[in-house]
Amino acid sequence: MPDFIYDFHTHSDESDGVLSPATLMQAAHKRGVDTIALTDHDTISGLSEARKTAELLGMNLIDGVEISATWKGQTIHVVGLVVQPEVEVLQSGLQQNLRAREQRAYQINERLCSVGIEAMDWAGQGIGIPTRTHFARHLMAAGHAKDIPQAFKRYLAKGKPGWVGVEWLTLADAVQIIVKAGGVAVIAHPFRYKFTRTRLCALVEDFKSAGGCGIEVVSGNTNTNQLRDMVAISEQYGLLASKGSDFHDPAQVWAPLGGGPEVPENCVPIWTHWQAA
Ligand code: AMP
Ligand code: MN
Ligand code: MN
Ligand code: MN
Numbered sequence: 001m002p003d004f005i006y007d008f009h010t011h012s013d014e015s016d017g018v019l020s021p022a023t024l025m026q027a028a029h030k031r032g033v034d035t036i037a038l039t040d041h042d043t044i045s046g047l048s049e050a051r052k053t054a055e056l057l058g059m060n061l062i063d064g065v066e067i068s069a070t071w072k073g074q075t076i077h078v079v080g081l082v083v084q085p086e087v088e089v090l091q092s093g094l095q096q097n098l099r100a101r102e103q104r105a106y107q108i109n110e111r112l113c114s115v116g117i118e119a120m121d122w123a124g125q126g127i128g129i130p131t132r133t134h135f136a137r138h139l140m141a142a143g144h145a146k147d148i149p150q151a152f153k154r155y156l157a158k159g160k161p162g163w164v165g166v167e168w169l170t171l172a173d174a175v176q177i178i179v180k181a182g183g184v185a186v187i188a189h190p191f192r193y194k195f196t197r198t199r200l201c202a203l204v205e206d207f208k209s210a211g212g213c214g215i216e217v218v219s220g221n222t223n224t225n226q227l228r229d230m231v232a233i234s235e236q237y238g239l240l241a242s243k244g245s246d247f248h249d250p251a252q253v254w255a256p257l258g259g260g261p262e263v264p265e266n267c268v269p270i271w272t273h274w275q276a277a
Contacts, residue, residue: 006035007258008062008270009079009188009216009244014046015066016133018249021050024257027250029057033258035271037064037081037244042097043129044085062274065090066188068097069174070167071203077188078171078212079244080178082274093169093177098129100166105130107164108156115161117144132156133248171203175210184273186214186242190233191226204237214270217263218243220255231264241267 011017012024019027021038028036036059038050047063054061065080083090109119112135120138122130136151145151155162168174178185187207190200204215217230218241234241241263245255263269 002269004034005032005258006243006271007033007245007247008037008064008081008186008242009039009066009219010036010247010257011040011066012038012046012050014043015040015129016131016248018251021046022053024247025050025053025057025059025061028257029059031257033059035060035062036257037062037079039064039066039079039081039244041066041129041131042068042094042101044083044090044094045128047085064183065094065178067094067174067178068166068168069171070169071171071206074193075166075168076171076174076193076203078174078178078207079186079188079214079216079242080181080183081186081214081242081270082277083178083181083183085181087181090177090181093173097168100168101130104164104166105135108132108135108162111164112139112155112162117155117162118142135162171206172210175207175212179211184214184240184270185210185212186216186240186270187212188216188244189219189246190215190230191219191222197229200233201237204233204239208237208239213273214240214242216244217241217267218260220244220246220260222260224261227261227264231267234267240270240273242270 012021044065051061062081063083067078069076069078136148139145139151175185243263245259247257
């Protein structure tokens with residue numbers, strides 16, 4: 001059991017979180033978190049602000065990112081930890097995903113307009129990384145959904161009126177830009193994909209071949225069965241175990257910063273990767 005509290009998956013308002021990078025660090029500090037990774041969707045733009053505050057508070061900030069990737073036609077999220085933000089291949093890969101996001105945002109607006117919903121002026125609102133969460137908030141504000149999950153269920157999920165598929169970076173490219181930036185690639189929230197065991201194993205095999213070496217054994221409020229399954233996968237494939245809340249908003253009380261069950265002792269923790277470096 002580590003003698004520190006950590007969280008290796010969090011979002012700020014540089015992507016779809018609600019707190020600024022500085023405020024996020026303060027919120028984590030209040031909860032007793034010593035080591036935190038900021039892992040915004042497809043951007044590293046919040047890291048310098050987060051670092052300033054983390055240093056003032058005496059916290060250890062891990063430079064991170066959560067990259068959207070396409071694997072066999074499905075979206076997979078790959079968390080990169082201890083990345084070097086200045087590395088060109090990382091920046092250009094993220095640019096590619098950002099362009100895909102911008103194009104999709106225009107298309108989502110078109111699709112929502114066709115069912116009588118006003119467009120979201122995301123660029124005018126200063127949103128740099130347009131995500132579906134921003135569209136969900138827009139739908140709520142306009143009275144079309146009572147909360148974010150309902151906005152997804154009614155409009156933004158696959159097959160709904162505002163759904164637009166995206167070709168993200170390939171899984172192999174997403175993993176490789178993390179590795180080339182000196183980082184360690186981690187499969188984010190493995191349960192979220194609702195894969196069969198066979199498909200999850202196929203993902204893990206492709207991920208490992210691409211150079212990935214970690215998996216989130218604990219993501220948010222992972223239950224006992226999920227934890228047991230992920231520990232088994234991490235042991236079977238020799239993956240390092242990570243843990244992150246996937247924090248977006250203090251109102252999501254079920255996924256607090258630094259929360260979730262402990263990673264079991266028999267797992268090899270993700271930080272052995274950078275401590276060994
Ligand atoms: P995007 O990468 O723009 O497609 O947006 C994905 C983000 O939307 C995820 O990181 C979540 O924060 C959020 N999200 C996706 N599905 C749901 C859902 N069913 N309920 C609430 N938030 C969701
Ligand atoms: Mn998100
Ligand atoms: Mn994710
Ligand atoms: Mn996330």
